[in-house]
Amino acid sequence: MYQPRTYRHWVKGNDLAAFEVTVKETDLYLRARSDLKKEAHELVLKYRQTLEEYIEGHPLFLTSLEPVAVEKDAPPLVADMAEAARKAGVGPMAAVAGAIAEAVGKGLSAFSQEVIVENGGDIYLKSLIKRRIGIYAGQSPLTGRVGLEIEGKETPLGVCTSSGTVGHSLSFGRADAVVVLSLSTALADAAATAIGNLIRQPEDIPGGIEFARGIGGLRGVVIIQGEQVGVWGELKLCQMEA
Numbered sequence: 001m002y003q004p005r006t007y008r009h010w011v012k013g014n015d016l017a018a019f020e021v022t023v024k025e026t027d028l029y030l031r032a033r034s035d036l037k038k039e040a041h042e043l044v045l046k047y048r049q050t051l052e053e054y055i056e057g058h059p060l061f062l063t064s065l066e067p068v069a070v071e072k073d074a075p076p077l078v079a080d081m082a083e084a085a086r087k088a089g090v091g092p093m094a095a096v097a098g099a100i101a102e103a104v105g106k107g108l109s110a111f112s113q114e115v116i117v118e119n120g121g122d123i124y125l126k127s128l129i130k131r132r133i134g135i136y137a138g139q140s141p142l143t144g145r146v147g148l149e150i151e152g153k154e155t156p157l158g159v160c161t162s163s164g165t166v167g168h169s170l171s172f173g174r175a176d177a178v179v180v181l182s183l184s185t186a187l188a189d190a191a192a193t194a195i196g197n198l199i200r201q202p203e204d205i206p207g208g209i210e211f212a213r214g215i216g217g218l219r220g221v222v223i224i225q226g227e228q229v230g231v232w233g234e235l236k237l238c239q240m241e242a
Contacts, residue, residue, distance in 0.1 A: 016031035016032055016033060016114060016116065017031065017032055017033065017034050017035045017036075018030070018031050019031075019032075019035050019036070019037040019040070020037075021037060021040045021041050021044055023041070023044045023045060023048055024048065026044055026048060026100060026119065027119070027120065028040065028044065028100075028101070028104065028117055028118065028119050029117075029118040030104075030108070030115070030116065030117050030118070031114075031115070031116040032108055032111070032112035032114065032115050032116075033111075033112040033113060033114055034111070034112065036108050036111050036112060039107070039108060039111055040104055040107075040108060040117075043103065043104045043107040043108070044100070044104060047077055047100055047103045047104065048100075050075045050077050050078070051075075051077060051078065051096070051100075054074065054075060054078050058070075061078070061082075061092055061093070062093060063091075064091040064092065064093075065090065065091040066089075066090070066091055067082070067085045067086040067089065067090070067091070067092070068082060068085065068091070068092050069082070070082040077099055077100075077103055078092075080095070080099050080102075080184070080186045081093070081095040081096060081099045081186055081190075083186075083187075084098070084099070084184060084186040084187040084189065084190040084191075085190050087187060087190070087191070087215055087216060087217060088187065088190035088191045088193070088194040088215055089194055090190050090193050090194045090197075094189065094190045094193040094194070095186040095187070095189045095190040096189075097119040097120045097121075097122040097160075097189055098119070098122040098124075098158055098160050098184075098185040098186045098187075098188055098189025098190070099185065099186035099189070100119055101117040101118070101119040101122050101123065101124040101158075101185050102117075102124045102158060102184070102185035102186060104117050104124070105117040105124035105125075105126060105156070105185075106124075106156075109126060109156075113126075113128060114126060114127050114128055116131075121136070121160070121161040121162075121163075122158070122159075122160040122161065122185065122188070122189045122192075123158065123159040123160065123185070124156065124157075124158055124185045125150065125155050125156065125157050125158075125159060126155045126156040126157075127150070127152045127155050128152045129152045130149060130150065130151050130152060131149075131150050131152075132147050132148070132149050132150075132238060132240065133147055133148045133150065133159055134146075134147040134240045135147050135148065135161070135177055135179055135222065135224065136161065136177065137163070137176035137177035137224040138163060138176045138177070139176065140176040140177070140224050140225070140226055140227070141226075141227055142176075142224055142227065142229065143176075144240060145239065145240055146229075146237055146238070146239065146240060147237070147238050147239075147240040148179070148181075148222070148235060148236065148237065148238065149236045149237070149238040150236075156183070157181060157182070157183060157185075157219070158180075158181065158182050158183065158184055158185025158186070158187070158188035158189070159179065159180075159181055159185075159188065160179070160180050160182075160185065160188035160189040160191075160192045161177055161178065161179050161180075161192060162175070162177075162178045162180075162189075162192035162193045162195070162196035163175060163176060163177050163178070163196065174199060174200045174201070174225065175195075175196045175199035175208075175223060175224065175225050176224045176225050176226065177222070177223070177224040178192045178195045178196040178199065178208070178221070178222070178223050178224075179192065179221065179222040179223075179224075180192040180195065180212070180218060180220070180221050181218065181219040181220040181221070181233065181234075181235055182217055182218050182219055183217070183219065184217060187215075187217050187218070188218070191212065191215050191218055191221075194211070194215070195208045195211055195212050195221065195223065196208075198211055199223060199225055201225070202225050202226060202228035204225075205223050205225065205228055205229075205230035206230065208221075208223050208230065209221060209223065209230045209231075209232045212232060212233075213232060218233065219233055219234050219235065220232060220233025220234050220235030221233055222235070222237070
């Protein structure tokens with residue numbers, strides 16, 4: 001069933017032009033200094049082709065729920081996904097949304113000093129000013145009430161969300177939201193999935209935080225289940241306006 005992506009408008013950035021690009025399963029919501037839809041569409045096609053061609057010759061890369069080793073000369077997008085999966089202990093496709101968001105965002109940076117790319121709740125953020133990102137946590141009473149405040153100097157940054165109660169992405173847990181910050185958007189995506197798999201009840205939150213601390217390269221984590229919240233790392237929570 002289709003779920004309206006109302007959370008897309010929770011990244012505060014109305015000073016930027018907004019546009020969308022959809023190619024097969026890739027459904028991006030973007031903001032930049034100008035409408036770069038044409039450029040973004042070309043980048044999506046480029047990176048999807050790279051990934052699809054690699055998967056055609058390496059089908060395990062698509063289906064594995066565990067890390068998969070890739071060749072030294074594998075395409076950079078594939079290598080980034082494989083490395084993120086290795087660090088988080090999940091299959092490489094757990095990093096696909098973040099990896100594509102980051103690749104497209106970096107490509108658009110040649111045309112705009114500020115770029116926000118959202119791909120199914122996974123965000124690549126490059127900003128010159130402070131931005132606020134609302135946290136969408138399904139039926140949790142904290143949805144829309146709490147968010148992240150990110151300074152421009154902290155970007156480029158990946159901000160990725162995994163949920164066991166929202167959306168269609170595979171999760172073995174029941175967290176309403178696991179939000180991970182990392183300089184690597186692919187790693188933030190893979191780590192959010194891995195941490196989310198561990199959260200089935202509020203009592204699991206401390207264990208999820210401890211697991212996150214053991215993944216090298218993370219800047220911070222927020223775990224929400226119901227009214228319970230766990231926070232670790234270099235991040236600033238803020239109250240969102242109604």
